[in-house]
Amino acid sequence: MPNLYWYFILIFGSLLLFVFTLWKSFIPRARAILIFFYIGGLAYILEYVIKVIFRSYDYFPHILENAWFDSLFGATISQGIFVPTVAMCIVAFGINTLWVIGICILIMGIEEGFIRLGIYEHHWWKTIYTGILIFIGFNMAKWWDRMLINRKPWVDYVNIYLLLILFSNMLVYLLTSIWLSHLFQVGAFKNATRDSVFTEATFIFIHSVAVSFLLQRKWKWYWFLVLYLIDWGLITLFEHVGIIQFFHFWNPALYALFPMAVALFVNWLYYRLIISCKKRLT
Incomplete structure (x- = not known):
């Protein structure tokens, strides 16, 4: 078999x-x-x-x-x-x-x-x-x-953080394994794929700390635009110094859409799932 x-x-x-x-x-x-x-x-x-x-x-x-x-x-x-x-x-x-x-x-x-x-x-x-x-x-x-x-506030923060890292890593896994959209390169490991997975996961872990903090405070719609612009600038810098390499039609502007998309989805999940769960406990 x-x-x-x-x-x-x-x-x-x-x-x-x-x-x-x-x-x-x-x-x-x-x-x-x-x-x-x-x-x-x-x-x-x-x-x-x-x-x-x-x-x-x-x-x-x-x-x-x-x-x-x-x-x-x-x-x-x-x-x-x-x-x-x-x-x-x-x-x-x-x-x-x-x-x-x-x-x-x-x-x-x-x-x-x-x-x-x-x-x-x-x-x-x-x-x-x-x-x-x-x-x-x-x-x-x-x-x-x-x-x-x-119903402690820090519990919501942990839930949001774990949701962010789960969906972010799932998305970049699909992008890199199927479409070979990009690779992160810092030289932590000889194998290029392992090096990329390690580096991007580390970036997501750190990035999600700040995003989780803001999501917990009920984002306004324009905050997502600010997140996109910051990520666009950050990824552009990474590309300039050689930390990330894009393939095919991928570029920093397109890549920066994905952290924003994940944040939007988790924000929706936060209000539809976590908050609804709290209401059922009252």
């Missing part, structure tokens, strides 16, 4: 679980979705550290020619879709610790199965590390659900 089929099975299973969880959830659906994004955002940050920086493991879905982009596709399915969906399910149905341990063991078994199938490999990583981290992550999901109920 081709490698990609196994990843499609994981996607299909995650989709079924996602839909079922939202259908039968014991908690408000908005809160369940926020749990999904919370764990997805944390998983991305963790992937940035252990996979991009320290190259802990590799996935082999064999969907893209570029090995790094191909591996990141597999990581997105595993850490960005499957694990957050399971975490959402655990919180939505109030699954207890004993069952959570059983779920962690099952996920470790799936990981070992992927290794045996040759569609995933460890470098220095161990399956037990996965079990420990997802157990911590699932309990953090339960804790985050309590934080959502408490």
Whole structure:
């Protein structure tokens, strides 16, 4: 069976679980979705550290020619879709610790199965590390659900920040892996793709700190125009000093549209999802 089929099975299973969880959830659906994004955002940050920086493991879905982009596709399915969906399910149905341990063991078994199938490999990583981290992550999901109920302002900030880095990185991944729109180059790693992923993710992490702060304060429409102009100028500077290189028809003016588009989308999500979740708790 081709490698990609196994990843499609994981996607299909995650989709079924996602839909079922939202259908039968014991908690408000908005809160369940926020749990999904919370764990997805944390998983991305963790992937940035252990996979991009320290190259802990590799996935082999064999969907893209570029090995790094191909591996990141597999990581997105595993850490960005499957694990957050399971975490959402655990919180939505109030699954207890004993069952959570059983779920962690099952996920470790799936990981070992992927290794045996040759569609995933460890470098220095161990399956037990996965079990420990997802157990911590699932309990953090339960804790985050309590934080959502408490309605602290910093909780909104974290939600917005994680939404921004998730959608921003997802968008630039599509741009670079499919259209080869641009590459960041700072020389942190010999492999050009790895160097670009690392640099752009770092830029997004820093950029999102300021944008999250402003989004939390209910942006006016003209603030998005200011964001676009600032990003346009910043990316133009990056291109001038050689930090970013554009290909085909891409240029700083076009690239700067995407941070603004993500900010607009997250702003919409903030008012339609986060605020609606708060109202249901009152």
